[in-house]
Amino acid sequence: MDSETFRRHAHALVDWLATYRDGVERYPVRAQVGPGEIASRLPLSPPREGEPIESLFRDFERDLLPGVTHWPHPSFFAYFPANASPPSILAEMLTATLGLQCMVWQTSPAAAELEARVMERLRQMLGLPDGFTGVIQASASSATLSLILTARERATDWRANEAGVGAHKPMTVYCSAETHSSIEKAVGIIGIGRANLRKVPVDGDSFAMRPDALDAAIAADFAAGRKPICVVATLGTTGASGIDALRPIGEICRCHGVWLHVDAAWAGSALVLPEYRWMIDGIEHVDSLVMNPHKWLLTNFDCSAHYVRDPDPLVRTLAILPDFLKTRERGEVDDYRDWGVPLGRRFRALKLWFVIRSYGVAALQEIVRAHIATAREAASWVEAEADFELMSPATLALFAFRYRPRGIDDEAALDRINETLLHRLNDAGRAYFTQTRIAGRYAIRFSIRQRTTERRHVAAAWREIRETARGV
Ligand SMILES: *Cc1c(COP(=O)(O)O)cnc(C)c1O
Numbered sequence: 001m002d003s004e005t006f007r008r009h010a011h012a013l014v015d016w017l018a019t020y021r022d023g024v025e026r027y028p029v030r031a032q033v034g035p036g037e038i039a040s041r042l043p044l045s046p047p048r049e050g051e052p053i054e055s056l057f058r059d060f061e062r063d064l065l066p067g068v069t070h071w072p073h074p075s076f077f078a079y080f081p082a083n084a085s086p087p088s089i090l091a092e093m094l095t096a097t098l099g100l101q102c103m104v105w106q107t108s109p110a111a112a113e114l115e116a117r118v119m120e121r122l123r124q125m126l127g128l129p130d131g132f133t134g135v136i137q138a139s140a141s142s143a144t145l146s147l148i149l150t151a152r153e154r155a156t157d158w159r160a161n162e163a164g165v166g167a168h169k170p171m172t173v174y175c176s177a178e179t180h181s182s183i184e185k186a187v188g189i190i191g192i193g194r195a196n197l198r199k200v201p202v203d204g205d206s207f208a209m210r211p212d213a214l215d216a217a218i219a220a221d222f223a224a225g226r227k228p229i230c231v232v233a234t235l236g237t238t239g240a241s242g243i244d245a246l247r248p249i250g251e252i253c254r255c256h257g258v259w260l261h262v263d264a265a266w267a268g269s270a271l272v273l274p275e276y277r278w279m280i281d282g283i284e285h286v287d288s289l290v291m292n293p294h295k296w297l298l299t300n301f302d303c304s305a306h307y308v309r310d311p312d313p314l315v316r317t318l319a320i321l322p323d324f325l326k327t328r329e330r331g332e333v334d335d336y337r338d339w340g341v342p343l344g345r346r347f348r349a350l351k352l353w354f355v356i357r358s359y360g361v362a363a364l365q366e367i368v369r370a371h372i373a374t375a376r377e378a379a380s381w382v383e384a385e386a387d388f389e390l391m392s393p394a395t396l397a398l399f400a401f402r403y404r405p406r407g408i409d410d411e412a413a414l415d416r417i418n419e420t421l422l423h424r425l426n427d428a429g430r431a432y433f434t435q436t437r438i439a440g441r442y443a444i445r446f447s448i449r450q451r452t453t454e455r456r457h458v459a460a461a462w463r464e465i466r467e468t469a470r471g472v
Helices: 003-026 053-067 086-098 109-126 140-155 181-189 211-223 246-256 267-272 274-280 311-318 349-384 411-428 455-470
Strands: 133-137 171-176 197-200 227-234 259-263 288-291 304-308 388-396 398-403 434-438 441-447
Touching: 003 053, 086 349, 109 133, 109 267, 109 304, 109 349, 133 140, 140 171, 140 181, 140 227, 140 259, 140 288, 140 304, 140 311, 171 181, 171 211, 181 197, 197 211, 211 227, 211 246, 227 246, 246 259, 267 274, 267 288, 267 349, 304 311, 349 388, 349 398, 349 441, 349 455, 388 441, 398 411, 411 434, 411 441, 411 455
Parallel strands: 171 197, 171 227, 227 259, 259 288
Antiparallel strands: 133 304, 288 304, 388 398, 398 441, 434 441
């Protein structure tokens, strides 16, 4: 493709992007296709001769777009929206064009140095204390994986990487019963064994980890000759927005010499609001924390901010230095490949820098604050309705609810009714929700975090929920 052709297609593409964004509400939120439907439209074998971009684009619109779930839709209330804001999209275009691979400082000094600066800015925005150093990972899961690995190495005096985990006594990791599945996955991958992950019970009202139960679990493991290495506390659990209390948990970790990692993947964005900094009371006991600007801070997926109090253990765990990666500046600069699992790294700092600079802190605060206020209001609508039940509080911009028609008390029947309700809502395509279980019961999550979501979208979705429920 010559430059002129590239230019022409790029201009046309930008027009398409802007039109898409303006008209995204025309599409069903969740793709309305069944398994295999899209694949059946795609030829199996590669073309012998190159094809013009026009035909590719025609096929994109005709064959692929119907199978796209529209994450930027303002009625996307499922999971956690992956926010794609205009400045972030612009930065992604630049990133794609530069095509950087940011594994070591030398492969792009600007990327490494911008990453350090932008992480420092974000640290200030979140109210994290001085002394926390940040690095951008692809996901909260990979940040947590690298952290539990670090805790394992520290606990084995940096020997498990060499000798394998078999040479050590069983290690144990702690999280709450509400914790994200990525912890369990990491513990399995790292060789600690899922059976050695302790899911500490939560308080029945707040869904937060019970510190007394954590303390007892750690003490029992010590007594049984095992080695407790890491506690993962969550700010904002995925199902019920539980917020673990860092101070008592941190004191327990201090007392037992156990690493405290905080998973604040989605709720961490609320730390831009001073009125939510109570969530990090006790931060002085925290060794590391991860939050995802790609969930609620208007930055395109992928961008996960991973903070550590001391980068040395992390780097000591993950650094490995083959000859082909040696550079003259090693030791003087941060080679971020040593801070995570993959060697290769995208230039992710650019989009976060675009977002922070173009919005400014005040506008970002307003957006997060407005989402929380709307979620609170929506939760109050649920509470006011006799045949609906609020299943978890709207502490931040997420709550769970279920339909509970009068006269039906059988829990299994209620689970089925709510599952049917969820499918009907999503099949209608005007809004998109996902489910969770709260104290074993099927519940529908209402997650309000899309940048473009206004109160009217939430009100329309609530009308639809009521009407659909009463027809189930
Ligand atoms: C979303 C989420 C994760 C996983 O985030 P990824 O960046 O997709 O790995 C982990 N923990 C919590 C609490 C989450 O909400």
